[in-house]
Amino acid sequence: KCWGDNMEQTGKIKSWIKEQVPMLTLLYENKYVGMAYDRFASLPATQQRRLIFSVIGAIFVSITLYLLVAYYTLWSISSQSKNAVSMGALLQQYQKIKRDKSQDIAKLEGNSLLAGPGQLKQRLLDLGRQTGISPRMMSANESGEASARSEEGKPSTEVKIKQASITLDKVTLPQIVNFLRNTESSSLNVSSLKIKRDEKMRGYMNVEVQVMAYLFPPEEP
Secondary structure, X not given: OHHHHHHHXXXXXXXXXXXXXXXXXXXXXXXXXXXXXXXXXXXXXHHHHHHHHHHHHHHHHHHHHHHHHHHHHXXXXXXXXXXXXXXXXXXXXXXXXXXXXXHHHHHHHHHHHHOOOOHHHHHHHHHHHHHOOOHHHEEEEEEEEEEEEOOOOOEEEEEEEEEEEEEEEXXXXXXXXXXXXXXXXXXXXXXXXXXXXXXXXXXXXXXXEEEEEEEOOOOOO
């Protein structure tokens, strides 16, 4: 009787599917699907429920595993992306430091021509003439060398500092600006700048500039 009831119920389900969802009729036309369903329908109600719960449990476990794998994959990709970005930033920083160091070394090597006595003083006078300042309006003095400070704050034996000052009398503001630009482009550092208006000539100023030049000490013969 149970078998007959199940078959009758199966027939009703098939008829309902044919009327309501014709597209699913293809499933029942497949002999393997039909055999599987007939086998399922022939089972007692207890085994049917057990089988249904087993299938639902398997589907739930599969979905859970899929989500875990997907989450791990996304986390792995995200970690790799962050590492790539971090490595890229570190590489850019290294290249910048290396480029800055190369520029600093080039400046030190370029300033090695100023190591001789009076060379820095002469450089300032030449910059003044290039700016259009009359030699009669310029006077320069050069002081001795001093050791530069290392990153630890200790005196460095590899880099020296040479200092000089120049006084510019009766110069205009454009001449001052151009002189400072020429000084900066010559790898010299302005350590002090004093500007006063000329009391006798309107529109002119008197300027005192102190500069420093970082350079490698001359090689001993």
